[in-house]
Each structure stands twice: as C-alpha cells, then as structure tokens.
Amino acid sequence: MRKWLGWMLLATAPAFAQDFGRLEMIVPGGPGSGQDQAARAFEEALRAEKLITGAQIIHYAGGGGMIAVSQFLTSKAGNGNAVVTQGAGHLSFPLSNKTPVSLNDVVPLARLAGEYELLVVRANSEFKTIDDLIAKYKANPSSITWGAGSTGSTDHIFYALISKAAGIDPKKLNYIPHANTGDIVAAVLGGHVQVGAGGFQDFAPQIQAGRMRVLAVGSPERLKGIDAPTLRERGLDVVYTNWRAVSAHPSLTVAQLDRLSALFEKMAKSKTWQKMLVDKGWTDLYLDRKGYAEFMKSEQQRVGAILEELGMRAK
Amino acid sequence: MDTLAALAQGFAVALTPAHLLWAAIGVTLGTAVGMLPGIGPSTTVALLLPATFGLDPASAFIMFGGIYYGAQYGGSTAAILLNTPGEAGAMMTAIDGNAMARAGRAGPALATAAIGSFIAGTVATLGLTFLAPWLAEVALLLGPSEYATLMVLALTTVSALFGASVARGLLSLFLGLLLGTVGLDPQLGQPRFAFGVMELLDGIDTVIVAVALFAVGETMHVAARFRFAVETMHAMSGSLWMSAADWARSWKPWLRGTAIGFPIGALPAGGSEVPTVLSYVTEKRLSKHPQEFGKGAIEGVAGPEAANNASAAGALAPLLALGLPTSATAAMMLAGFQQFGIRPGPLLFDSKPEFVWGLIASLYIGNVMLLILNLPLIGIWVHVLRIPRPWLFGGILCFSVLGAYTLNTNTVDVAILLLIGLAGFGMRMMNVPVVPCLLGLILGPMLELQIRKAMMISLGDPAVFVTRPVSLLFLLLALAFLAAPVLFRYRRRRP
Numbered sequence: 001m002r003k004w005l006g007w008m009l010l011a012t013a014p015a016f017a018q019d020f021g022r023l024e025m026i027v028p029g030g031p032g033s034g035q036d037q038a039a040r041a042f043e044e045a046l047r048a049e050k051l052i053t054g055a056q057i058i059h060y061a062g063g064g065g066m067i068a069v070s071q072f073l074t075s076k077a078g079n080g081n082a083v084v085t086q087g088a089g090h091l092s093f094p095l096s097n098k099t100p101v102s103l104n105d106v107v108p109l110a111r112l113a114g115e116y117e118l119l120v121v122r123a124n125s126e127f128k129t130i131d132d133l134i135a136k137y138k139a140n141p142s143s144i145t146w147g148a149g150s151t152g153s154t155d156h157i158f159y160a161l162i163s164k165a166a167g168i169d170p171k172k173l174n175y176i177p178h179a180n181t182g183d184i185v186a187a188v189l190g191g192h193v194q195v196g197a198g199g200f201q202d203f204a205p206q207i208q209a210g211r212m213r214v215l216a217v218g219s220p221e222r223l224k225g226i227d228a229p230t231l232r233e234r235g236l237d238v239v240y241t242n243w244r245a246v247s248a249h250p251s252l253t254v255a256q257l258d259r260l261s262a263l264f265e266k267m268a269k270s271k272t273w274q275k276m277l278v279d280k281g282w283t284d285l286y287l288d289r290k291g292y293a294e295f296m297k298s299e300q301q302r303v304g305a306i307l308e309e310l311g312m313r314a315k
Numbered sequence: 316m317d318t319l320a321a322l323a324q325g326f327a328v329a330l331t332p333a334h335l336l337w338a339a340i341g342v343t344l345g346t347a348v349g350m351l352p353g354i355g356p357s358t359t360v361a362l363l364l365p366a367t368f369g370l371d372p373a374s375a376f377i378m379f380g381g382i383y384y385g386a387q388y389g390g391s392t393a394a395i396l397l398n399t400p401g402e403a404g405a406m407m408t409a410i411d412g413n414a415m416a417r418a419g420r421a422g423p424a425l426a427t428a429a430i431g432s433f434i435a436g437t438v439a440t441l442g443l444t445f446l447a448p449w450l451a452e453v454a455l456l457l458g459p460s461e462y463a464t465l466m467v468l469a470l471t472t473v474s475a476l477f478g479a480s481v482a483r484g485l486l487s488l489f490l491g492l493l494l495g496t497v498g499l500d501p502q503l504g505q506p507r508f509a510f511g512v513m514e515l516l517d518g519i520d521t522v523i524v525a526v527a528l529f530a531v532g533e534t535m536h537v538a539a540r541f542r543f544a545v546e547t548m549h550a551m552s553g554s555l556w557m558s559a560a561d562w563a564r565s566w567k568p569w570l571r572g573t574a575i576g577f578p579i580g581a582l583p584a585g586g587s588e589v590p591t592v593l594s595y596v597t598e599k600r601l602s603k604h605p606q607e608f609g610k611g612a613i614e615g616v617a618g619p620e621a622a623n624n625a626s627a628a629g630a631l632a633p634l635l636a637l638g639l640p641t642s643a644t645a646a647m648m649l650a651g652f653q654q655f656g657i658r659p660g661p662l663l664f665d666s667k668p669e670f671v672w673g674l675i676a677s678l679y680i681g682n683v684m685l686l687i688l689n690l691p692l693i694g695i696w697v698h699v700l701r702i703p704r705p706w707l708f709g710g711i712l713c714f715s716v717l718g719a720y721t722l723n724t725n726t727v728d729v730a731i732l733l734l735i736g737l738a739g740f741g742m743r744m745m746n747v748p749v750v751p752c753l754l755g756l757i758l759g760p761m762l763e764l765q766i767r768k769a770m771m772i773s774l775g776d777p778a779v780f781v782t783r784p785v786s787l788l789f790l791l792l793a794l795a796f797l798a799a800p801v802l803f804r805y806r807r808r809r810p
Contacts, residue, residue: 030723031361032647040365061723063513070513096504099513145772151504176768177501179584182640182649186583186633192458192772201653205638205660279656312504 020263023055024082025246026072028065028090035065038113038244039085041280045273051266064093070101076249080256083109083246088154091296092303096152096312106247107257108296110264111287113277114243115199116219117158118228120212122188130216130234133195134166141172147184147193151177152312155197158218158240160306165236170309188212199242200226201281219283243285245292261289322444325672329680334377338677341378342684345385350393352401352526352718356386357643364651372655373670377677379651383644384436384681387624388689391428395616396421396699397711399530399718403757404587404623406525407595410750411608411615413529418611421697422555427565427613428620429689435573435621436682439628442577443635444675448664450581450629451636459768460779462584464789466762469589471793472596473758476750478609483747490738491755494519501764502771514727521588521757523719527732528749530715532739534708539740555694565617568598572621580629583641584765587626588757594622600799609748628678635671637661
C-alpha cells in the first residue's frame with residue numbers, strides 16, 4: 001500500500017511543480033545570513049524534488065526579524081504562494097523587546113531543521129569537562145566569562161537555561177556579547193572569554209584541528225561525530241536548538257494552508273532534503289503544522305520564563 | 316621555500332585561460348558594484364553564490380576574489396567623482412578625492428587611487444602569502460581592551476580633522492556619537508532612541524550617513540547656492556595623468572597606508588574604517604602642507620586608498636588561516652566555501668593547498684587586471700564631470716536614494732538619508748565639518764562595545780587598559796598624538 005502511494009506521488013510530482021508554480025519566501029536577514037542560507041536550502045530541495053518551479057527570496061534584515069514579519073503581513077495578504085521563514089531568535093526577540101508584531105501574528109506551517117547548541121572551550125582551557133566548568137561556576141559565578149552572540153540571542157538563552165539547571169541565578173552570568181560567529185571563535189581561541197556557545201558548524205574546523213574542545217551538547221542524545229556528553233547526562237536538564245521554520249499569512253483559507261504545509265511536508269520527507277541535512281550538518285527537526293504550533297506555545301513559555309529571570313522580559 | 320613552491324603551484328592553477336576569464340569577470344563586476352552605493356561586494360557575492368554551484372570551487376573563488384578586490388577600486392572611483400562613497404572604506408577618499416575632482420584634478424586623483432590600490436594590494440597580498448598563519452595567531456592575542464584603546468587612538472586623531480574651529484569640530488563629532496547610540500544597547504539589549512521604530516533597532520547604517528552627509532548635503536548645498544550662477548565647467552584642467560610632483564607626494568603615503576591597513580585589517584575586529592582614518596590623519600600630520608587637506612591634497616587620497624586595499628587583503632589572513640570571517644564579504648566567502656564542502660580552518664592550508672594557493676595567486680593576478688582595467692578608464696570617468704551640473708547632481712541624488720533603499724530594502728533608510736542630508740546641508744552652510752560626525756558614528760559604537768566587554772571580562776577593573784602592553788602602547792600613541800603639536804610649538808618658540 002505504502003509503495004503504491006509512493007509511486008502515485010512520484011507520478012504526480014512534476015504535475016505538482018506546475019501546479020504550485022513559484023514560491024515566495026520572505027527572509028528575516030540579509031543575503032548570506034543564516035536565515036538566507038536556510039531559505040536557499042529550502043529552495044534547492046523543493047526545486048530538485050520538482051515541487052516548485054522556482055522561488056523568489058526577499059530579504060528584510062533587522063528589527064530582530066520583525067521587520068520581515070511586518071512586511072510579510074502587509075504585502076502578502078491572501079497570497080497562498082508566500083511564506084516567511086523564521087528561527088529560534090525570532091521567537092525570543094519580541095519577548096525581550098516590545099515590537100508591534102511577533103510570530104504570533106503569522107500561522108505556523110512547519111518546523112524543518114536546526115542545530116543543537118553546544119558548549120566549547122579552547123584546547124588548553126582549565127576546564128577539561130563540563131563538571132569542572134559547573135563546579136567553578138558554582139564556587140564563583142562571576143569568574144566565568146561566557147561569550148556568544150548578541151544579548152537575548154539563542155546562545156544567551158542557552159547559557160541562562162544551563163545556569164538555572166545548575167541552581168544559580170541566571171542574572172549572575174557574566175555574559176560577553178559578540179557581533180558574529182567569527183568574533184566568538186576568535187574570542188574563545190584567544191582566551192578572551194572562557195566559554196563559547198553555538199552550533200557545531202560554527203566551531204567544526206577548530207574542533208577538528210584540535211584547537212577547541214566540546215564540553216557538552218544541548219541535545220537529548222549524544223550527537224554522532226561529536227565526542228562529548230549531553231548536558232542531561234551530567235545532571236543539567238537542558239535541551240536547546242537553534243531551529244529553522246516557515247509560517248504563512250493569517251488571511252489564508254484552510255485549503256491554501258493545507259496546500260502549503262503539504263509542500264513542506266513533501267520536502268522534509270524527500271531524499272534530497274535528508275541528504276542536504278547531512279551535508280550541511282543540520283538536524284532534522286520536522287514538525288507539522290500542529291506540532292510546530294504546539295512547540296511554539298510551549299517554547300514561548302519556556303523562553304519567556306527564562307528571560308523573566310534574566311530581567312529581560314519586555315513589560 | 317615551501318611557500319614559494321606552493322605559490323608557483325598556485326599560479327599554475329590561476330593562470331589557466333578559464334581561471335583568468337573568471338578573474339576578469341570578477342574584477343569587472345567588482346568595480347561596477349563598488350561604484351554603486353548600497354550594493355557592496357558582500358551582497359554581490361551572496362547573489363552570485365547560487366549561480367556558481369555548477370562551477371569548480373577554484374573558478375568560483377577566483378571570481379569572488381576579483382569581486383572583493385575590484386569593489387575597493389570601484390568604491391574609490393565613485394567617492395572621487397561623485398562624492399558618494401559606496402562602502403565604508405572609501406569615505407576618507409571622498410574628502411580630498413572629490414575636492415581634487417572639483418578642482419579639475421580628477422585624473423591624478425583616480426590615478427593615485429588606482430596605483431596606490433595596486434601597490435597596497437600587491438604588497439599586502441605578499442604579506443598574506445608569507446605571514447597569514449603567523450599574523451592570524453598574533454591577532455588572536457588582542458582582545459577587547461586592545462580594541463578599546465585602538466578606538467581611543469582613532470578618536471583622538473579625529474581632532475586633526477576639525478578644521479578652523481575646535482568648537483564646530485566637537486559639535487560635529489558629538490552629533491556623530493549621538494547618532495551612534497541609536498539602536499539596541501549592545502550589553503543589555505534594550506532599545507535606545509528608537510522611538511518604537513523597528514528599523515532603528517539595528518542602529519543607523521554608516522554608509523547611509525556617509526552618502527547623506529557627503530552627497531545629499533552637497534547636492535542641496537549646490538542647489539541652494541549656485542542657482543543663479545553661471546555654470547562653470549570643472550571637468551578637466553591640467554593633465555589627465557599624475558605629474559612628477561604628484562608621484563613624489565604619493566609614494567610615501569601608499570607605503571604608509573599599506574603598513575597601517577594590512578595589520579589592522581587582519582584583526583578580527585579591525586575593519587577598513589579605522590585604518591583609513593588613521594592613514595588620513597597620519598598623512599595630514601606628516602605633510603608639509605597640512606592646510607591643503609580637505610581642499611584636494613593628493614596624499615589624502617593616496618594614503619587611505621592604500622590603507623583600504625591593504626586592510627581588504629589583511630582580512631583574508633584570519634579567513635584563510637583560521638576560518639574566521641572578519642568582514643561581511645569574508646563571511647559571505649565563508650558561506651561559499653561551505654557550499655563547496657570546503658571548511659576553512661586551521662587545516663585548510665594542509666588539506667586543500669592547491670585551492671588556497673590558487674586563490675592567493677589569483678589575487679595577485681586580479682590586482683594587475685584591475686590596474687590595467689582602471690587606468691584607461693580614468694580617461695572615460697573624468698567625462699562624467701562634464702555632465703551639466705543640474706543633471707550630474709540630479710543623478711547623484713537619484714543614485715544615493717536608490718542605494719539607501721537597496722541596502723536593506725526599507726524606506727526608513729531613505730527617510731534617514733534625507734534627514735541627515737538636510738543636516739549635512741545645514742552643517743555646510745554653518746561651516747561645521749561633516750567628517751568628524753561620520754567618524755563619531757563609526758567609532759563611538761565600537762568604542763562603547765569594546766570598553767564594556769573589556770570591563771566585564773576584567774570584572775570592572777579599569778587597570779586592564781594599562782596593564783596589557785598593546786593597550787598601553789595605543790594609549791601612549793594617543794597621548795603622543797595630542798601632545799605632539801603642543802611640544803612642537805613650544806620648541807619652535809624657543810630660539
């Protein structure tokens with residue numbers, strides 16, 4: 001039965017591409033940003049699978065991604081071929097800054113991919129294991145400098161969750177913000193900060209060259225190819241990913257939403273996409289419309305609570 | 316000698332006809348996009364990246380290298396001819412370059428920029444060839460406290476650009492510092508002076524302010540003042556080519572600019588702004604005729620142009636040696652590396668030597684191509700200035716607005732451009748220099764971020780700025796810079 005269905009899908013695939021036509025993707029980030037790279041990956045997979053004839057990617061950088069959301073809301077009403085992409089940072093930004101729009105204003109379609117956050121130190125760091133780090137942090141919280149992206153970023157939230165799990169007030173984090181990944185890597189390698197956080201891809205070349213060490217990963221199970229324990233294993237109940245997802249316009253009909261979510265479901269389950277995930281070092285985090293909506297709700301609560309503890313929750 | 320053998324191998328890769336063709340396409344494209352404000356090399360590389368998927372990685376990166384270097388040349392052309400610096404590194408060039416152009420010396424200005432860029436690019440690429448891994452390691456040792464004091468040094472030197480009135484200069488500088496505080500607080504993440512406008516959360520883009528103050532302000536000024544004046548041709552008087560005196564005044568700034576630009580460009584937070592500013596004020600301080608600066612001193616074009624190109628080459632050192640992107644374009648190239656399954660990092664020189672050395676060799680070739688491309692073009696470019704003034708300035712305004720819009724595709728940027736342009740017009744009418752304002756905007760946020768980082772890392776102990784040797788060195792240099800004119804005056808007075 002399943003095989004048969006597969007054949008049917010295959011037969012209808014080219015027709016689907018004609019059927020769907022062009023996809024429009026509004027991207028909250030400039031050309032070359034993480035969001036842009038994700039959107040280009042979606043386009044590549046969708047085209048290779050002949051699900052669309054092509055895609056137009058429109059960039060709106062800035063405002064914590066909310067400029068893109070507001071442009072999407074004003075210009076794409078009723079457009080069943082348009083989506084806006086988003087990630088973990090766009091969920092948290094409106095919680096720590098008062099913005100006129102948030103992800104609650106768009107309709108979740110699918111969560112697609114992501115990278116688990118991990119902790120790194122430079123090779124000659126005094127911290128050999130995550131336990132060393134936490135022990136020192138507990139003894140003297142301000143003595144550890146935690147370097148990562150901007151304030152309120154996914155890295156910051158990751159640190160706050162770890163701090164809380166270790167039983168220390170997240171406000172005690174001596175958090176050193178950086179403008180971009182290159183700066184973070186340089187600061188960790190140069191010993192200007194003691195700990196770094198981010199996705200594996202950010203640090204992979206340094207780890208392979210033996211210049212950095214992964215202390216722990218924020219995934220539910222150990223990750224293939226990374227020689228480090230999970231935080232859970234070490235008694236810190238923290239799982240955190242920098243995920244990528246797509247949403248649709250709230251004005252769409254149920255039929256239009258079904259059509260869009262079917263498109264991304266087909267993509268997520270395709271061979272092309274699964275191979276791309278491996279090539280890019282991303283984890284498959286597919287959740288359908290319902291799953292993603294539920295995840296959004298619970299994640300907003302979790303992140304909102306931790307921002308509250310950091311004293312960063314917008315009133 | 317390993318390096319030389321590897322480089323020879325690299326030339327063998329880069330000198331194939333197909334790769335030469337890609338280099339030529341790259342430098343031409345780069346020159347073109349460098350001229351347009353708003354479309355920088357990083358955007359171009361980003362847009363071209365998907366199109367290069369079918370190519371072999373060497374071809375793609377030889378082209379990207381060409382775009383990267385070419386954009387520096389194009390940026391200076393626009394700055395000199397149209398007073399619209401297309402990217403941050405070309406801002407200092409616009410000051411004296413455009414003054415030269417308006418005095419009928421566009422030819423020598425463009426020539427000293429092109430030749431200076433060539434020399435700086437080549438010398439810095441040599442530096443990249445032999446020093447990249449070492450330089451990248453040294454750069455890692457510098458942290459926030461060093462960056463903070465480097466910004467202090469750069470800010471001190473801004474005083475050299477105040478012109479006749481210190482009060483007006485300070486007014487301009489503080490206006491820039493004020494504009495620099497707009498956006499999210501870097502440490503606390505809370506908005507400052509954003510007034511609920513989302514587009515202001517990321518701060519005000521320096522390129523927009525540069526174009527507003529230089530091009531838009533100037534356009535309004537010309538429109539207001541010369542409405543009834545008879546149109547004067549300022550296209551060309553004198554030679555198209557550099558005179559012997561021009562050469563004599565250019566060669567030292569080229570070399571000094573290179574020496575300043577390359578190491579600072581290699582710093583992870585170096586950028587192109589600080590070296591070009593430092594080069595400009597160094598030339599002004601060392602010049603025998605500092606009064607000419609701002610009115611068309613060729614040193615003011617030669618030095619910053621060389622510094623700009625050298626810093627662009629310097630920025631490739633941490634990218635190739637460690638996989639650290641230190642500029643927007645370098646970040647794009649990193650994304651490009653990943654597209655081809657190449658992971659730049661400490662192992663790149665060992666794992667993909669033919670690729671790295673091919674890229675470095677093509678940078679040498681690209682530089683030669685750019686010189687060959689740009690020198691004959693000077694004869695054509697100067698004709699731009701023959702365009703009747705209303706049309707020319709109309710065109711400049713049009714380009715400026717277009718550029719401001721395409722930068723982030725938002726109209727708020729256009730409004731900022733026009734508002735600050737209006738301020739620039741007012742500053743011109745009241746003889747307030749515009750350059751200190753721009754530098755305040757650029758240096759202020761960097762200084763704030765680095766000081767706060769340094770203080771957080773030291774747990775609030777300000778002694779880091781004097782106990783770390785490089786920090787102390789920068790502070791002493793800043794002090795020397797402030798004290799030197801006073802001391803000289805004192806010595807001169809004594810018989």
